[in-house]
Amino acid sequence: MNKKSEKLAIDNHKNQFSKDLDILDIDSLYIKYLGKKGIINSLFSKIKNLSNELKKDIAKDLNNFKSTVESEIKNKKASSGNAPKEHFDLTYPVKATSVGNLHPITIVTRELYQFFHYYGFSVQGGPEIEDDFHNFEMLGVPKDHPARELQDTLYIMEPEVLLRTQTSSIESRVLKNTQPPIRFVTGGKAFRNETGSKSNGAIFHQFQGVCIDENITMANLKWIFSKSLKFILGEDTKIRFRAKYYPEVEPGLSPDIECTFCKGDGCEICKYRGWIEIAGGGMIHPNTLEKANIDSDKYSGFAFGWGLDRIAMQRFKIRDIRLLINGNLIYK
Template structure:
């Protein structure tokens, strides 16, 4: 009898009650007159007289345990049903139309740029947006007091005060990914680096403190300036159309030598002149050049055996030209009227 009492006590303890049907099943099994506990009381007369008192006390304890659990769960279920909110559905109402969203124009152009360069054999590399001065400037041939550092107004996060290469900042270009790539892998290297960059500039129709870049790097034996020109010429034709005119202008960048800027005919005014092209009829789309030997050596690449070229372009500038957008600020204002114009693009 004692073993049976312990077994039923365990059953009562683990019985799960989550709804009224389970509560009723529990009542029938353990609380009602015809329950298993009731049957044990009926069998008490068969217990030896000297054990009957002790067994009776154990049965009363089991009965109280089952009754208390029943009362507690009954109260909880009643309380939950009273607090439940009844929601009525009108099935005659028309359905809510499912409207498709749209990609942001910058995302569309970024994907197109990647597609064009992937077809030319470039893969995609990524790197940190919070960077040290070494990867953002020093390894790219920027001396500590080099005036070229003033070309890019930098958001500094932490000034170490000792070696300037240890300063922490928000990257001003994705060239930091080029340095990490050249440190980690040996040539040949052919990769592009899309990503967000930051510069402390006044926000206007032509400039922003946050924008997006795509940079490219090709390192191998016998890479020449003609390879650079052919690559960017092909890109411009694929992105803007076969009739696009392209020109190269000499320029200066600390990490490339020789360096050049690439212009195309302004697609907004068709070369007549507007505020976007500063009334010249031409718009710069990229900076480029042959990787300076010092940069290769800083990354552990033999500059006597390998050469290469690098380039960088702003995705916002490319998008403005492609879709005739005259104000850079529209990309970050999240105006739905503006974004809906790119549905289906």
């Protein structure tokens, strides 16, 4: 092998490369010329067989050819819009795509917070594991009170530590530490020892509100019930009020809405009544105010609680309450 023939071989490849540059795509060019078994590597591997005086010249020529090939491929990439980006790293973790939607309970809770925030209510929270005092005693339900049987309690340590049966326990905590005017709402899970059915579950969600100030009456409560129910379920929602007993209020009332599934005709969701009991409330008992060191002669207030699960079911046409906390997507 002499210098002339070796030089010629490189020139041939150079000519071929300028033709290939127009014909082949970038990957094929790279593999053919710069790949492990590509032309340039194979030419370099032949250098070791040359005489010392030829080695230097041919190596220089080959290096020039290699640089040309590299820069031409880079130019071709840049002009085709595939220019390598700076710090391009194939091993870099991909950005996670967000999937799914907010839970129906979260949606209605946030909308209610928004509504009540507009009317000057703050948002409060409290523990799901409660003590007997905040869950019952403070709310006018002493240990021997029959109302306890309405709320079949799940105990962590009987008789003092329990899973809260109602979010009114948060009301106990806030009233104890605050003086009027008081306006707040709260939302969260409550727990009762219930057998699961289409309309009842052991875990359910409540939304609670309290307003204590001078001259607060049932009229204020009825107004806020009507306004907020229509805000969540639509202006054409039909509402009726019934007197109802709740141990922590006096007097108590319950707003029902016309069942959105059957429009009042009666179906299994509304237990063929045409109406759904969706919330309850009333005037806070003066004894509860006094226990919280609030002057019941000067101040009055209302408290109310919503069943968020039922609101979400009516709003999103969910026919079974268990779907709200069940992870099985094929469960019907």
